[in-house]
Amino acid sequence: MPANAVDAAALEAILLAAPFHRWLGLRLSSLDEDGVEIAMPWREEFVADPAIGYTHGGILAALIDLTADFAVAAKLGRGVPTVDMRVDYHRAALSGEALVGRGRIIRMGRTLATAEATIHRADGTLIASGRGVYLTATP
Amino acid sequence: MPANAVDAAALEAILLAAPFHRWLGLRLSSLDEDGVEIAMPWREEFVADPAIGYTHGGILAALIDLTADFAVAAKLGRGVPTVDMRVDYHRAALSGEALVGRGRIIRMGRTLATAEATIHRADGTLIASGRGVYLTATP
Amino acid sequence: MPANAVDAAALEAILLAAPFHRWLGLRLSSLDEDGVEIAMPWREEFVADPAIGYTHGGILAALIDLTADFAVAAKLGRGVPTVDMRVDYHRAALSGEALVGRGRIIRMGRTLATAEATIHRADGTLIASGRGVYLTATP
Amino acid sequence: MPANAVDAAALEAILLAAPFHRWLGLRLSSLDEDGVEIAMPWREEFVADPAIGYTHGGILAALIDLTADFAVAAKLGRGVPTVDMRVDYHRAALSGEALVGRGRIIRMGRTLATAEATIHRADGTLIASGRGVYLTATP
Numbered sequence: 054m055p056a057n058a059v060d061a062a063a064l065e066a067i068l069l070a071a072p073f074h075r076w077l078g079l080r081l082s083s084l085d086e087d088g089v090e091i092a093m094p095w096r097e098e099f100v101a102d103p104a105i106g107y108t109h110g111g112i113l114a115a116l117i118d119l120t121a122d123f124a125v126a127a128k129l130g131r132g133v134p135t136v137d138m139r140v141d142y143h144r145a146a147l148s149g150e151a152l153v154g155r156g157r158i159i160r161m162g163r164t165l166a167t168a169e170a171t172i173h174r175a176d177g178t179l180i181a182s183g184r185g186v187y188l189t190a191t192p
Numbered sequence: 193m194p195a196n197a198v199d200a201a202a203l204e205a206i207l208l209a210a211p212f213h214r215w216l217g218l219r220l221s222s223l224d225e226d227g228v229e230i231a232m233p234w235r236e237e238f239v240a241d242p243a244i245g246y247t248h249g250g251i252l253a254a255l256i257d258l259t260a261d262f263a264v265a266a267k268l269g270r271g272v273p274t275v276d277m278r279v280d281y282h283r284a285a286l287s288g289e290a291l292v293g294r295g296r297i298i299r300m301g302r303t304l305a306t307a308e309a310t311i312h313r314a315d316g317t318l319i320a321s322g323r324g325v326y327l328t329a330t331p
Numbered sequence: 332m333p334a335n336a337v338d339a340a341a342l343e344a345i346l347l348a349a350p351f352h353r354w355l356g357l358r359l360s361s362l363d364e365d366g367v368e369i370a371m372p373w374r375e376e377f378v379a380d381p382a383i384g385y386t387h388g389g390i391l392a393a394l395i396d397l398t399a400d401f402a403v404a405a406k407l408g409r410g411v412p413t414v415d416m417r418v419d420y421h422r423a424a425l426s427g428e429a430l431v432g433r434g435r436i437i438r439m440g441r442t443l444a445t446a447e448a449t450i451h452r453a454d455g456t457l458i459a460s461g462r463g464v465y466l467t468a469t470p
Numbered sequence: 471m472p473a474n475a476v477d478a479a480a481l482e483a484i485l486l487a488a489p490f491h492r493w494l495g496l497r498l499s500s501l502d503e504d505g506v507e508i509a510m511p512w513r514e515e516f517v518a519d520p521a522i523g524y525t526h527g528g529i530l531a532a533l534i535d536l537t538a539d540f541a542v543a544a545k546l547g548r549g550v551p552t553v554d555m556r557v558d559y560h561r562a563a564l565s566g567e568a569l570v571g572r573g574r575i576i577r578m579g580r581t582l583a584t585a586e587a588t589i590h591r592a593d594g595t596l597i598a599s600g601r602g603v604y605l606t607a608t609p
Contacts, residue, residue, distance in 0.1 A: 102210065143584065159560070282438040
C-alpha cells in the first residue's frame with residue numbers, strides 16, 4: 054500500500070471543499086496509513102420516518118461511499134469518482150445520534166481501487182457497512 | 193405481481209412524510225402498475241465538486257434507494273426497510289440539472305422484494321442505475 | 332451503443348475456448364445488437380442440496396457473470412475481465428432443469444462497461460438476476 | 471454473536487453433502503468462533519482462458535458465496551439460502567494454484583445475516599473479496 058499523499062489537515066480541506074460534505078456537517082476525525090475516520094453529526098433533515106426518527110438509508114449510503122472514497126483519497130491527494138458501491142444496513146441510526154464512518158482500502162490499483170467502510174454509533178455499535186470501486190486512473 | 197395498494201396521491205403523501213425526501217424536493221411524477229417515477233430538482237447543497245458542479249454520488253445513491261423502495265411501497269401502501277443496495281454510476285449529473293428516478297420491482301416476495309431503479313436527465317440520458325433488497329415481512 | 336464486432340459463430344467460439352464454459356455445457360443460443368442468450372443444460376455436479384436437488388448459487392453466479400460479460404464481448408470481439416458483480420437469487424433452479432441467461436449492456440465505456448443478466452427457466456420464469464462491471468480498456 | 475452450533479467435523483459433513491462442493495474439492499480447513507476457512511484445490515475445468523490458465527470468476531464467486539454462507543452455517547448447524555451477493559476481483563488466480571476462502575459474519579439476525587469472505591493464495595495474497603446476505607429465518 055502506498056504512503057498517504059496528504060496529512061489530515063489537507064485531506065479535511067479536500068473533504069470540505071464539497072458543498073454536500075459541508076451540509077452533512079462532516080469532520081475528518083482520524084487519518085493514519087491504514088485508513089480514515091469521518092464524523093457526522095445528526096441533522097433533522099436526515100430523518101426518514103418522523104414517527105421513529107431514524108436516519109434515511111440514503112444518508113448512510115452517502116457516508117459509506119464518501120468514507121471509502123476518502124480512504125483512497127488519502128493515498129492520492131484527491132477525491133476519486135465512484136464506479137459502483139454496495140451498502141448493507143444492519144441497525145437503525147436513531148434521532149439525534151452522531152455517527153462515525155471508518156474507511157479502509159481493500160486493493161489499490163493504478164486504474165481502480167476497492168475500498169470498504171463501516172458506520173458506527175459513538176459506542177462502536179455497527180450501523181451499516183459497504184464497499185465501493187473507485188477510479189484511480191489519472192483523469 | 194400484486195396490484196398497487198395506494199393511488200398516486202396517497203403514495204406521494206407517504207413519500208413526503210420523510211423530512212429527508214422533503215429536503216431533496218421530491219415529487220411523485222408517475223405511478224402505474226409497472227412502477228414509479230420520482231422527480232428531483234437540483235439543489236446547491238448536492239454539489240460534490242465546486243469546480244465542476246456535479247451532483248454527489250451519495251445523493252444519487254439516495255435517489256436509487258428510495259425510488260426502488262417506492263416501487264415496492266406502491267404494492268404495500270407503506271415504505272419498507274432496505275436490506276442492501278447497489279449503485280452503478282454511469283455519467284455525471286451536472287449543476288442545475290433536474291433528475292428523474294424510475295423504479296420497478298424485479299421480484300416481490302412475502303419476506304423480501306428485489307427492486308431496481310435508474311436515474312435519468314430530462315432528455316432521458318442514463319446517469320446511474322442500481323438495485324436493492326427490501327424487507328416486506330410485516331414488522 | 333457500438334455494433335457487434337463478431338457474429339454468433341465467432342462469439343460462441345470465444346465462449347467455448349474456456350474449459351469452464353465447456354464443463355458448464357454452454358451454448359450461445361442467440362445474439363443480436365441488444366444482447367446475448369446463453370443456454371446451460373443441467374449437470375448432476377451443479378446440485379447444492381441432494382435432498383431437494385436444486386442448483387448451487389455459485390453456478391448461477393457464474394452464469395450471471397459470464398452472460399453479462401459476453402454481452403460486452405459481443406461488442407469487442409473478446410471476453411473482458413470482471414471488476415465486480417452482484418447476484419440476486421429469486422427462485423430455486425430445480426434438478427434437471429435447463430436454464431438460459433440473457434445479457435444486456437447498461438453502459439459501454441472505453442475503460443469500463445456495466446452489463447446485466449437474468450437467468451430463466453425454459454418457460455421464462457425468472458430464477459436470478461444481477462449485474463457486473465467489466466474492464467474494457469485495451470489490456 | 472451466538473456460539474457455533476456444530477464442530478468442524480459436523481460442519482465439513484454438511485459442506486460435503488453438496489455434490490457441487492465435492493466437485494470443487496473443498497475441505498473445511500479451520501473453524502473457530504470468529505469464522506471458517508475453506509480450502510479449494512485447483513482443477514483443470516476451472517480455467518477461463520486456456521492461454522493464460524487463470525481460474526474463472528464464476529468459480530471464485532462460488533467460493534466467496536459458500537465461504538460466507540458457511541460462516542453463518544457454523545452458527546446454525548445448517549447451510550442457508552443466499553439472498554444476494556457481491557464479489558470484487560482483485561488479482562488472477564493462476565493455473566495450478568490452490569486457494570483458501572476465509573469467511574466471517576458481519577451481522578447475525580433472526581431473519582437475515584450478512585457475512586463476508588476473502589480468497590487468498592497459499593502465501594496469503596488477496597485474490598477476491600465479497601459479501602452476501604443470507605436467510606436465517608427457520609424455513
